[in-house]
Amino acid sequence: MGAWATYRLRLERKRRLWRAFRRRRELKPVADRSKKIRRNDILLFATQRNERLRLPYFLRYYRDLGVNHFFFVDNGSDDGSREYLAEQKDCSVWTTTASYKRSRFGVDWLNWLQMRHGHGHWTLVVDPDEFFVYPFCDTRPLSALTDWLDTMSIRSFPAMLLDMYPKGPLDAQPYREGQNPMEIACWFDSGNYMISRNPTYGNLWIQGGPRARTMFAGDALHAPTLNKIPLVKWHRSYCYVSSTHNLLPRGLNLTYDEWGGEKASGCLLHAKFLSTLPAKVEEELERGEHYAGSREYRAYADGLKESPDLWCKWSEKYINWRQLEILGLMSKGNWA
Amino acid sequence: MTVGFVMLCHTALDRAAQVARFWAEGGCPVVIHVDARVSPHDFGAFRRMLADIETVSFSRRYKCEWGTWSLVAATQAASEQMLERHADVRHVYLSSGSCLPLRPVQELVEYLDARPKTDFIESVTTSDVGWTVGGLNTERFTLRFPFSWKKQRVLFDKYVDLQRRVKYRRSVPKGLVPHLGSQWWCLTRQTLSCILQDPDRALHDRYFRRVWIPDESYFQTLTRSYSINVESRSLTLSKFDFQGKPHIFYDDHLQLLRRSDCFIARKIWPKADRLYRTFLEGSAAGQMRAEPQPGKIDRLFSKAVERRTRGRAGLYMQARFPRQDHENGKTSAPYSVFQGFSDLFENFELWLTKAVGGGRAHGHLFAPGRVEFAGGETVFNGALTDSAALRDYNPRAxxxxxxxxxRGERQCFQFSPRDNQAINWFTATDPNAQISVISGAWSVPLFRSNANFADIRAEAARLQRIETEHLEILRSMYVKARVRVWTMADFIENPMEPLQTIIDEISPRATRRLSEAPRMADLTGFGRFLQNLKNQGMQPMLMGEFPVGSDPRNAAHRGQRPYLVQ
Incomplete structure (x- = not known):
């Protein structure tokens, strides 16, 4: 990478930070408890809209992992989720009715909150339907991982999005509040992921899984991106570029080994395909606030009409992280 | 007689206090060095935690930085204090704040009582070490290192480079043979006092002050000069990974640590409550007094390092995406590619399935319309689909x-010039691939088709061009695959022998000889067909010689049962 390209990326990063800074005005504080944060706390950042049903389990899951404080940007919810979050002692909530799309799908908002509150902390950026799984997560808290990353001088930790789905039609098992979504959506695709390298940002570009298999088989180029880097030891000069798929400076994206070895990595269990999806798809299509003209949501709408069953006979049933490790979807690296 | 512990602490002081208390209550004096960078507030709190124990004392504080002399200075000061204040100490054990005793103190005391003259210190000559960070072994002792390796890496490297170029060398003091080893030792009073009270100590100190990472060499080298009996191993279980960072123990290592029978382990995650509770409060006494056996832990950690450095062969994932030629295995297992066989033989896949037994014989995986998985499946292992578009989006993946x-099941698949050719270089350079080609066999379906001859001719020219390109790849100097190429004419002369060779290679343990040959397509008039192509101006080159008059001999067998091979 030449000096000129490096310089251009630096400019791009400054521009994005500036953009996030300007968009801070769109966020109105509902409950700001950021004063309660202590020095080595692990922080979680998320945007959400009308996720009242999912939030209780989401919060419980990440509290159990050892997240100390939650930052939410609420994008115009009207189902009481904002009020619910504002009541939680470990949540800070901002709200906005501004366009999700124009904030580049929430990235600007979260970049700002991270710049403001995340500096020097390990920060986890996830959606309310994403559940972080890392090596030894059943026996070691998240701080064990972050402490280890600190000793190894690693600044960012990758976790591929793993789409989870139920067997049978989505609406066969309705999701109840507080329920572990993986009780319903416990199946996943184990070995149909396609990887290439993004030459500009240096990150890997991973596609595949059930969505590519069923909804994007004819249009693989536009199949959803699955690579994510959700856990970063934040510095105020960092920024996410597109969702949590990649960051700047680009060194943070080099979370994979190029010489044959494996670096430690995790997975984000993506419990999108629940009984709540059809209503969500309808609503989101109407709003048209999603990526690439909501292409993904249009594909869902079509897909949901035709064959609502993502399950196939080679689907794998989720057991634990060790299973994902053996299947080669994540790795312990040299953490033992 | 007892053992005294010197502890070097800088973080997790509450845990250090717990351990110091454990030792002191077991009857062992403890001298603690606390890094001078620890704030007075934290240090005060730490002191108060241990204020009620008389045999715990604190030594003069130094500002410690990794890889510098300060660590040795701190150790010296604390050791001197130990020897001075506690006359009943025969062995001094150097430990850190993140060490955890795994066995009762009494067992360690007895172990050392049985070996009163032995110094336990890992001490290896520089030429025999393979584990040093930065590749500096001998040069640690002969160069100067004024820059911090952690904070000023560029300057550090440049300065080392410069010294190498101008052939700068420091001279090692007379009588010293540089040795390296783990910094966690257990020395006898005799040896330790010899080192600390040596008339030449000022000289040694001045020399080692400029050595890189002296805490791994100062005592290790000097012990060799004085000790009567060096046991070159550390009593502390401490493992380092490929970057020289210590492995860390967590709660889930409990059983492993318990069974290791080591006395002290390092380094423990400060929040590993269960480990601290079990080993400091539980009564681990009454177990067998075994020699330390860190073998299992060694294996665990060396496996982890191998996973990090070599990875799993043939795996491409979010954390392993090797550059070309650094794959350590382009694919994870051997597989076979058959080109031309399904054209020449009828129902070749069925025959192959029977012949290879445990393997899986697919059709044309790279066919233009759809992926022809074995048995006509639409979805295969790992939820791969038969969509040609998805496959062609990333054929290598x-x-x-x-x-x-x-993994564990041999894969075989058919290939032909009609298929997607994007993986040709990949398979040709993959040592796991077994590629068998009957060149020119693509013409058989054309020969038997009912198309217009002009179309046949055009198609034949296209396929011949594609196959020629593929054969060029297979003949290049970069080929790593097991490649066999026959012309069609050669192959049908004696089909069983090559088939037997291929099958034997696929399943070497099956001693059974092939009894049944696959049924060859009817080639009556094939020579004429080729001549017609020639007459139309296309030169079929890849099939070998097929004289116009005499048809291939299997034509006579048509309609009969396939012949048997004796």
């Missing part, structure tokens, strides 16, 4: 996924 997903 498709192939590596297929081989990875079916």
């Amino acid at each position: 498709f192939l590596t996924n297929l081989i990875w997903n079916t």
Whole structure:
């Protein structure tokens, strides 16, 4: 990478930070408890809209992992989720009715909150339907991982999005509040992921899984991106570029080994395909606030009409992280 | 007689206090060095935690930085204090704040009582070490290192480089043979006092002050000069990974640590409550007094390092995406590619399935319309689909996924010039691939088709061009695959022998000889067909010689049962 390209990326990063800074005005504080944060706390950042049903389990899951404080940007919810979050002692909530799309799908908002509150902390950026799984997560808290990353001088930790789905039609098992979504959506695709390298940002570009298999088989180029880097030891000069798929400076994206070895990595269990999806798809299509003209949501709408069953006979049933490790979807690296 | 502990602490002071208390209450004096960078507030709190124990004292504080002399200075000061204040100490054990005793103190005391003259210190000559960071072994002792390796890496490297170029060398003091080893030792009073009270100590100190990472060499080298009996191993279980960072123990290592029978382990995660509770409060006494056996832990950690440095062969994933030629295995298991066989033989896949037994014989995986999985499946292992579009989007990923997903089962598939050719270089350079080609066999379906001859001719020219390109790849100097190429004419002369060779290679343990040959397509008039192509101006080159008059001999067998091979 030449000096000129490096310089251009630096400019791009400054521009994005500036953009996030300007968009801070769109966020109105509902409950700001950021004063309660202590020095080595692990922080979680998320945007959400009308996720009242999912939030209780989401919060419980990440509290159990050892997240100390939650930052939410609420994008115009009207189902009481904002009020619910504002009541939680470990949540800070901002709200906005501004366009999700124009904030580049929430990235600007979260970049700002991270710049403001995340500096020097390990920060986890996830959606309310994403559940972080890392090596030894059943026996070691998240701080064990972050402490280890600190000793190894690693600044960012990758976790591929793993789409989870139920067997049978989505609406066969309705999701109840507080329920572990993986009780319903416990199946996943184990070995149909396609990887290439993004030459500009240096990150890997991973596609595949059930969505590519069923909804994007004819249009693989536009199949959803699955690579994510959700856990970063934040510095105020960092920024996410597109969702949590990649960051700047680009060194943070080099979370994979190029010489044959494996670096430690995790997975984000993506419990999108629940009984709540059809209503969500309808609503989101109407709003048209999603990526690439909501292409993904249009594909869902079509897909949901035709064959609502993502399950196939080679689907794998989720057991634990060790299973994902053996299947080669994540790795312990040299953490033992 | 007892053992005294010197502890070097800088973080997790509450845990250090717990351990110091454990030792002191077991009857062992403790001298603690606390890094001078620890704030007075934290240090005060730490002191108060241990204020009620008389045999715990604190030594003069130094500002410690990794890899510098300060660590040795701190150790010296604390050791001197130990020897001075506690006359009943025969062995001094150097430990850190993140060490955890795994066995009762009494067992360690008895162990050392049985070996009163032995110094336990890992001490290896520089030429025999393979584990040093930065590749500096001998040069640690002969160069100067004014820059911090952690904070000023560029300057550090440049300065080392410069010294190498101008052939700068420091001279090692007379009588010293540089040795390296783990910094966690257990020395006898005799040896330790010899080192600390040596008339030449000022000289040694001045020399080692400029050595890189002196805490791994100062005592290790000097012990060799004085000790009567060096046991070159550390009593502390401490493992380092490939970057020289210590492995850390967590709660889930409990059983492993318990069974290791080591006395002290390092380094423990400060929040590993269960480990601290079990080993400091539980009564681990009454167990067998075994020699320390860190073998299992060694294996665990060396496996982890191997996972990090070599990874799993043939796996492409979010944390392992090797550059070309650094794959350590392009695919995860051997597989076979058959080109031309399904054209020449009828129902070749069925025959192959029977012949290879445990393997899987697919059709044309790279066919233009759809992926022809074995048995006509639409979805295969790992939820790979038969969509040609998805496969062609990333053919290499498709192939590596297929081989990875079916680990333990041999995969065979058909290939032809009609298929997607994007993986040709990949398979040709993959040592796991077994590629068998009957060149020119693509013409058989054309010969038997009912198309217009002009179309046949055009198609034949296209396929011949594609296959020629593929054969060029297979003949290049970069080929790593097991490649066999026959012309069609050669092959049908004696089909069983090559088939037997291929099958033997696929399943070497099956001693059974092939009894049944696959049924060859009817080639009556094939020579004429080729001549017609020639007459139309296309030169079929890849099939070998097929004289116009005499048809291939199997034509006579048509309609009969396939022949048997004796």
